[in-house]
Amino acid sequence: MAKVAGVDLSTVSRLLRDDRAASYRPETRARVLAAAEQLGYRVNAQARALRLGRQDSIAILVPDLDNFGFTAVLRGVQEACEEAGVTLLISEIGSSAPERTDRLAALAGRVDGVLVAHAQDTDTALQAWLDDIRLPSVFVQRSIPGASVSVLFDEENNAAAMVDHLVAMGHRDIAHLSGDLSTDTAKRRKVGFDSAMAAHGLSIPRGRRADGGWNIEGGRAAAEKLVAGRKRPTALAVDSLVQAIGMLGALHAKGLSIPDDISVITIDEHPLAAHTTPPLTTVYLDQRELGRRAATALLDWVDGTPAQNLIVESPSDIIDRGSTAPPVAQ
Amino acid sequence: MAKVAGVDLSTVSRLLRDDRAASYRPETRARVLAAAEQLGYRVNAQARALRLGRQDSIAILVPDLDNFGFTAVLRGVQEACEEAGVTLLISEIGSSAPERTDRLAALAGRVDGVLVAHAQDTDTALQAWLDDIRLPSVFVQRSIPGASVSVLFDEENNAAAMVDHLVAMGHRDIAHLSGDLSTDTAKRRKVGFDSAMAAHGLSIPRGRRADGGWNIEGGRAAAEKLVAGRKRPTALAVDSLVQAIGMLGALHAKGLSIPDDISVITIDEHPLAAHTTPPLTTVYLDQRELGRRAATALLDWVDGTPAQNLIVESPSDIIDRGSTAPPVAQ
DNA sequence: CTGTTAGCGCCTTCAT
DNA sequence: ATGAAGGCGCTAACAG
Numbered sequence: 153m154a155k156v157a158g159v160d161l162s163t164v165s166r167l168l169r170d171d172r173a174a175s176y177r178p179e180t181r182a183r184v185l186a187a188a189e190q191l192g193y194r195v196n197a198q199a200r201a202l203r204l205g206r207q208d209s210i211a212i213l214v215p216d217l218d219n220f221g222f223t224a225v226l227r228g229v230q231e232a233c234e235e236a237g238v239t240l241l242i243s244e245i246g247s248s249a250p251e252r253t254d255r256l257a258a259l260a261g262r263v264d265g266v267l268v269a270h271a272q273d274t275d276t277a278l279q280a281w282l283d284d285i286r287l288p289s290v291f292v293q294r295s296i297p298g299a300s301v302s303v304l305f306d307e308e309n310n311a312a313a314m315v316d317h318l319v320a321m322g323h324r325d326i327a328h329l330s331g332d333l334s335t336d337t338a339k340r341r342k343v344g345f346d347s348a349m350a351a352h353g354l355s356i357p358r359g360r361r362a363d364g365g366w367n368i369e370g371g372r373a374a375a376e377k378l379v380a381g382r383k384r385p386t387a388l389a390v391d392s393l394v395q396a397i398g399m400l401g402a403l404h405a406k407g408l409s410i411p412d413d414i415s416v417i418t419i420d421e422h423p424l425a426a427h428t429t430p431p432l433t434t435v436y437l438d439q440r441e442l443g444r445r446a447a448t449a450l451l452d453w454v455d456g457t458p459a460q461n462l463i464v465e466s467p468s469d470i471i472d473r474g475s476t477a478p479p480v481a482q
Numbered sequence: 483m484a485k486v487a488g489v490d491l492s493t494v495s496r497l498l499r500d501d502r503a504a505s506y507r508p509e510t511r512a513r514v515l516a517a518a519e520q521l522g523y524r525v526n527a528q529a530r531a532l533r534l535g536r537q538d539s540i541a542i543l544v545p546d547l548d549n550f551g552f553t554a555v556l557r558g559v560q561e562a563c564e565e566a567g568v569t570l571l572i573s574e575i576g577s578s579a580p581e582r583t584d585r586l587a588a589l590a591g592r593v594d595g596v597l598v599a600h601a602q603d604t605d606t607a608l609q610a611w612l613d614d615i616r617l618p619s620v621f622v623q624r625s626i627p628g629a630s631v632s633v634l635f636d637e638e639n640n641a642a643a644m645v646d647h648l649v650a651m652g653h654r655d656i657a658h659l660s661g662d663l664s665t666d667t668a669k670r671r672k673v674g675f676d677s678a679m680a681a682h683g684l685s686i687p688r689g690r691r692a693d694g695g696w697n698i699e700g701g702r703a704a705a706e707k708l709v710a711g712r713k714r715p716t717a718l719a720v721d722s723l724v725q726a727i728g729m730l731g732a733l734h735a736k737g738l739s740i741p742d743d744i745s746v747i748t749i750d751e752h753p754l755a756a757h758t759t760p761p762l763t764t765v766y767l768d769q770r771e772l773g774r775r776a777a778t779a780l781l782d783w784v785d786g787t788p789a790q791n792l793i794v795e796s797p798s799d800i801i802d803r804g805s806t807a808p809p810v811a812q
Numbered sequence: 813c814t815g816t817t818a819g820c821g822c823c824t825t826c827a828t
Numbered sequence: 829a830t831g832a833a834g835g836c837g838c839t840a841a842c843a844g
Contacts, residue, residue, distance in 0.1 A: 160831045165823060177829065192614060197591025198531040199821035202836050207528070209592070217553045217572075218753065226547050230574055234581065239588040242547075242572040244560055251564060258569040261527025262539070262592065284522055368757050401757040423548065427698055427731040429759035490815045495839060507813065529837035532820050 157187035168195065209239035210450055211263045215270035216244055219367065221394045221421040222269055225292060228443025229267060236451050245270055253281065260285045264454045267446055271296045272334045288453040292446040295336045301459040303446035305437065305466050307337055308344030313435045313468040314389040314417045315348035322478040323415060327360040327378045327385035329371065329399060331392055341391050360385060364395040371395025375402035386479035387415040393422050400428055411477035420471060431473035438466045487517035498525065539569035540780055541593045545600035546574055549697065551724045551751040552599055555622060558773025559597060566781050575600055579607050590615045594784045597776055601626045602664045618783040622776040625666045631789040633776035635767065635796050637667055638674030643765045643798040644719040644747045645678035652808040653745060657690040657708045657715035659701065659729060661722055671721050690715060694725040701725025705732035716809035717745035723752050730758055741807035750801060761803035768796045
């Protein structure tokens with residue numbers, strides 16, 4: 153490359169990087185540019201990273217790609233990275249421990265920091281690994297004990313918004329189909345649900361809560377449990393859209409019509425919510441903004457500014473698509 | 483590291499890489515291992531890549547992460563990479579041209595090859611870029627003119643399977659809700675649909691096909707169009723699950739009941755198909771295997787064996803979940 | 813069995 | 829305005 157242009161390689165390096173402190177003879181510039189064009193030259197990212205000690209890239213660990221509850225966060229992260237000129241690598245976190253460790257190790261050398269979008273409290277291996285690599289890491293919409301930094305929603309608020317909406321419609325017997333209670337997100341929503349119920353003077357009898365594990369099948373099984381008794385709740389608050397899909401399957405299979413027989417509300421995580429049968433009334437969540445903020449926090453950290461824990465304000469507005477209605481006597 | 487262990491760095495390198503051709507004094511091995519443990523040492527992937535001229539990593543370009551029609555392929559790719567000890571980087575391909583070019587350029591330096599899981603025929607920029615970087619690239623379940631290598635299903639077969647099933651049930655007036663007809667996948671399915679209809683002696687009157695663009699909204703709009711006329715088709719064959727979601731929304735909004743008023747069948751792309759209302763009868767697709775094969779082909783190519791175009795056999799079995807029934811007179 | 817050496821491609825002083 | 833030289837961390841000959 154340098155040879156073709158007939159200049160020193162350091163000149164090429166400076167020129168191509170558009171080094172502001174330097175200036176060049178028009179002829180030199182032209183020669184270098186022409187040579188680069190002709191050779192289809194592009195800098196070697198590895199060599200650059202080695203020299204600079206910086207990758208200009210971050211990774212985000214996601215639970216599994218089947219799970220579409222997370223895509224809006226990814227969009228926000230992607231945008232923030234784009235704007236910062238940083239490459240985003242998305243990686244499934246993997247379920248088995250050894251598989252996970254290997255994958256993480258391979259990733260660690262390729263990025264300047266990592267966003268974690270999934271973790272159970274019990275996931276000590278992940279925590280250990282993060283401690284070990286000493287790479288900046290930020291947890292997104294989920295956290296674990298001892299987590300470095302996390303960027304979260306006010307999940308208590310979000311759960312409370314479901315309760316408030318249902319109570320305003322006249323419901324008093326409300327069941328909670330929660331997310332995986334070994335995750336802090338679900339725990340915080342549980343607290344929010346309970347407090348909101350209490351604030352309305354309502355109790356939560358036994359059998360009115362089931363853990364739906366953040367996935368379709370879990371949502372289905374939990375819903376079946378919740379409506380199995382003689383006296384059904386008049387409404388269901390579901391922690392995530394993915395689980396709500398399973399819930400819908402269960403209710404339809406049981407011949408229940410929504411919202412006539414039972415009202416349902418969930419948290420908004422995907423455009424899909426507008427296209428289920430029936431479309432779902434949801435609590436709006438600005439996941440995209442959450443993703444942006446988390447990515448920005450991580451990127452700042454990489455640049456030297458330590459990140460802070462952050463709660464992203466989200467309006468908790470209700471998007472009413474008609475899956476809730478006042479209760480009818482059974 | 484080498485200093486702490488009191489040995490030469492080349493010894494460390496060999497030993498840690500578990501070089502089979504070499505053997506070591508027990509004491510040396512112990513010292514190196516201890517030092518590595520103590521220091522939390524891990525090899526610098528960049529330096530390694532620079533030295534070896536190999537990244538041990540490939541990328542897959544996906545359309546957008548909202549789209550869950552593709553996750554099973556990813557799973558297969560991920561598995562194959564895992565087995566080969568290669569890191570998989572997933573990246574959204576990006577919609578705007580400049581954004582896309584930048585992202586691709588950044589990616590190019592970090593991988594040994596790239597899998598492409600989305601492309602429209604009109605996407606000449608992508609093609610140009612692929613030609614430009616001279617990196618092994620394999621198209622997955624989709625191809626474009628001039629594509630290097632592609633790993634595909636027999637899509638004509640898949641579309642024909644939908645027709646055959648519907649005709650076997652007694653349908654003769656079948657509409658085709660196709661995928662984005664600027665993609666070769668949709669084109670091939672269209673051919674398969676038409677041939678199968680012809681083979682059954684059936685024609686496809688005007689108004690019995692609509693392009694649903696591979697997304698929910700497109701599926702919805704296309705379905706509305708297809709059932710708008712005075713005389714509805716008795717069955718709908720839908721090219722993808724994502725579109726089928728939109729289709730369900732449209733049919734329900736129109737008050738049509740499935741399969742009583744109209745039968746629907748689609749191609750199986752996600753566990754979601756079992757949980758829609760009603761659950762969808764589908765043509766089984768082994769996307770996971772497709773992903774494995776594509777990844778394997780790419781990895782072989784990276785290792786020097788040029789890849790070949792490949793059609794992955796898929797049984798085209800029908801998974802009957804009850805969304806089709808014999809037609810009733812309107 | 814282990815040390816020495818060269819060089820992967822790049823960026824950054826330091827000269828000129 | 830541009831060239832010269834060192835070194836980022838690693839691996840692969842080649843010595844010994």
